[in-house]
Amino acid sequence: MPSKERFAEGPVALFECLQQIPCNPCADACPRGAITVKEINDCPSLNEELCNGCGICMTHCPGLSIFVVDYTYSKEAALVKIPYEFSPLPSAKEEVDALNRQGECVGSAQVIRVQNSPNKTNIIWLSVPQELAMEVRSIRLRKEERDGAK
Amino acid sequence: MITTEILVVGAGPAGLMAAIHAAEAGAKVLLVERADRLGGQLIKQTHKFFGSKAEFAGERGIDIANKLISSSQECSNITLWKNAAVLGIYPDGVVTISHEGAFCTVKPKKIIIATGASEKTMAFPNNDLPGIYGAGAVQTLMNVHGVIPGKRLLMVGAGNIGVIVAYQLLQAGVEVAGIVEAAPQVGGYQVHAAKLKRHGVPIYTSHSVKSAHGDSYLEGVTICKLDENWQPIEGSDQYIPVDGLCLAVGLSPLTELLWQAGCKMKYAGELGGYVPLRDANMRTTHENIYVAGDVSGVEEASAAMVEGKIAGLYVASALGYTSNTFLKDLQEAKFQLSALRSGPASVKICNGLSKVVLEEVG
Numbered sequence: 001m002p003s004k005e006r007f008a009e010g011p012v013a014l015f016e017c018l019q020q021i022p023c024n025p026c027a028d029a030c031p032r033g034a035i036t037v038k039e040i041n042d043c044p045s046l047n048e049e050l051c052n053g054c055g056i057c058m059t060h061c062p063g064l065s066i067f068v069v070d071y072t073y074s075k076e077a078a079l080v081k082i083p084y085e086f087s088p089l090p091s092a093k094e095e096v097d098a099l100n101r102q103g104e105c106v107g108s109a110q111v112i113r114v115q116n117s118p119n120k121t122n123i124i125w126l127s128v129p130q131e132l133a134m135e136v137r138s139i140r141l142r143k144e145e146r147d148g149a150k
Numbered sequence: 151m152i153t154t155e156i157l158v159v160g161a162g163p164a165g166l167m168a169a170i171h172a173a174e175a176g177a178k179v180l181l182v183e184r185a186d187r188l189g190g191q192l193i194k195q196t197h198k199f200f201g202s203k204a205e206f207a208g209e210r211g212i213d214i215a216n217k218l219i220s221s222s223q224e225c226s227n228i229t230l231w232k233n234a235a236v237l238g239i240y241p242d243g244v245v246t247i248s249h250e251g252a253f254c255t256v257k258p259k260k261i262i263i264a265t266g267a268s269e270k271t272m273a274f275p276n277n278d279l280p281g282i283y284g285a286g287a288v289q290t291l292m293n294v295h296g297v298i299p300g301k302r303l304l305m306v307g308a309g310n311i312g313v314i315v316a317y318q319l320l321q322a323g324v325e326v327a328g329i330v331e332a333a334p335q336v337g338g339y340q341v342h343a344a345k346l347k348r349h350g351v352p353i354y355t356s357h358s359v360k361s362a363h364g365d366s367y368l369e370g371v372t373i374c375k376l377d378e379n380w381q382p383i384e385g386s387d388q389y390i391p392v393d394g395l396c397l398a399v400g401l402s403p404l405t406e407l408l409w410q411a412g413c414k415m416k417y418a419g420e421l422g423g424y425v426p427l428r429d430a431n432m433r434t435t436h437e438n439i440y441v442a443g444d445v446s447g448v449e450e451a452s453a454a455m456v457e458g459k460i461a462g463l464y465v466a467s468a469l470g471y472t473s474n475t476f477l478k479d480l481q482e483a484k485f486q487l488s489a490l491r492s493g494p495a496s497v498k499i500c501n502g503l504s505k506v507v508l509e510e511v512g
Contacts, residue, residue, distance in 0.1 A: 016341075016344065017341060018340065019339060019340040019341070019495070020493045020494050020495065021200060021339050021341075021493060021495045022200060022201055022202070022452070022489070022490045022491075022492075022493055022495065022496070023200040023201060023202075023207060024201075024202050024203075024207065025198075025202075025203070025207045025208030028203055028208070029208070039489070039492065039493075040201075040202055040489050040490065040492070040493075041489075041492055041493025041494070041495070041496075060198075060208045061198075061208075062197065062198035062199060062200050062207065062208060062341075063200075063339065063341025063342065063344075063345075064341065064345055065341040065344065085321060086320070086321055087321075099348055099349070099350070100348070101344065101347060101348050102347055102348070102350070103347060103348050103349050103350025103351070104350070119198070119208075119209075119210070120210075121198070137348045138348040138349060
């Protein structure tokens with residue numbers, strides 16, 4: 001987990017990868033060399049000064065366990081980037097249900113941007129209330145929003 | 151009778167790698183596959199693989215399959231037969247094959263068996279109702295043919311296959327009612343389970359299927375809680391309405407050809423059942439028969455690919471096709487395999503392997 005000081009500086013990656021399994025594509029993916037997986041079964045460790053929160057590692061992680069959080073997004077809202085492999089994709093400005101790690105709806109999130117990735121792990125940028133930045137890890141599209149958009 | 155230097159049986163991840171590496175070393179390879187397409191189970195794997203770059207980590211199984219299939223097709227030393235089921239291996243070294251419906255005989259110098267594994271099933275009342283599938287069938291329907299297996303499914307088994315296929319069901323738009331797991335904890339990787347949990351899929355650990363219900367097709371399943379001795383707890387029944395039940399309760403190595411050829415076999419529950427004794431170069435107790443992949447013990451596809459590479463390199467060298475880098479390549483592959491197996495997630499596999507991997511075979 002990055003330090004409080006690092007969070008105050010802007011976007012940074014969070015690794016929710018806590019079990020030792022043989023896997024290291026995140027380390028190969030980072031263009032800044034910020035991620036280290038010493039032995040292949042080690043959990044990744046992040047050099048938080050080198051990480052700029054670009055999110056490239058997120059698209060490579062087979063476990064979809066990397067997220068980017070930016071507490072400096074605005075005074076009230078934090079930016080949370082999540083990996084997303086479902087169809088249809090949401091659109092920018094769409095309001096979606098914000099889900100926690102248990103799949104419970106904890107509030108509303110606004111989609112800021114959808115980054116399409118060639119390997120089909122797309123990245124969704126979400127604006128969420130600051131106090132939910134450490135909770136929101138998934139989304140559910142709202143039927144009424146989608147019907148209205150048609 | 152057709153002659154070849156190496157016969158590889160099965161064109162899944164292990165067989166493809168074995169064929170490619172043996173052929174690149176210079177050996178003539180006949181690669182036979184029972185199905186009408188190459189790639190084995192890889193072609194159904196829409197998720198990204200774990201491992202390291204050398205095993206294509208971070209790439210999806212289907213993309214890895216396409217890479218390996220192209221490499222095998224580009225290799226002039228490989229002859230590929232689809233719709234080719236090996237029927238028997240005879241004491242004189244002749245192998246009989248049904249190829250495109252025609253009976254033929256092949257005399258190879260060496261054989262690499264990479265037949266994979268088959269799914270286990272489970273006994274409970276009405277387990278033959280339409281709507282009850284093995285996880286492999288669900289993947290074939292969804293990911294090969296584009297047909298969803300039901301509207302609302304319950305998954306049985308929270309090993310890697312169970313959690314991966316449950317996630318693929320969600321991606322296909324199927325509601326996953328939950329995952330039932332008899333063990334007190336999830337056996338699959340935590341990151342896979344976390345993907346399901348954050349989409350609201352409940353995981354019922356220490357639970358099992360009691361019976362399935364429906365007149366002419368599946369309409370619901372009764373599950374129950376298990377005590378610490380894995381016995382059903384009375385009064386814990388729970389009815390879950392579903393039109394599909396997917397069983398992901400383990401795999402057994404497909405070893406019939408090895409038994410028939412007289413290879414020495416040993417039971418290793420950690421590896422899925424009876425597996426052949428072999429050495430670190432994947433040679434069995436039969437001097438001309440080698441193995442790679444799930445037939446030698448059920449494991450991840452990444453390990454199967456490396457085993458295929460080891461078997462392919464070694465068998466080619468046994469026939470005199472030894473490149474300058476042979477020893478280095480073989481050592482690297484063995485190192486790669488032991489690195490994959492070095493973590494806590496592989497303790498069970500290593501326990502199984504310690505019973506069947508010998509210094510010297512035969």
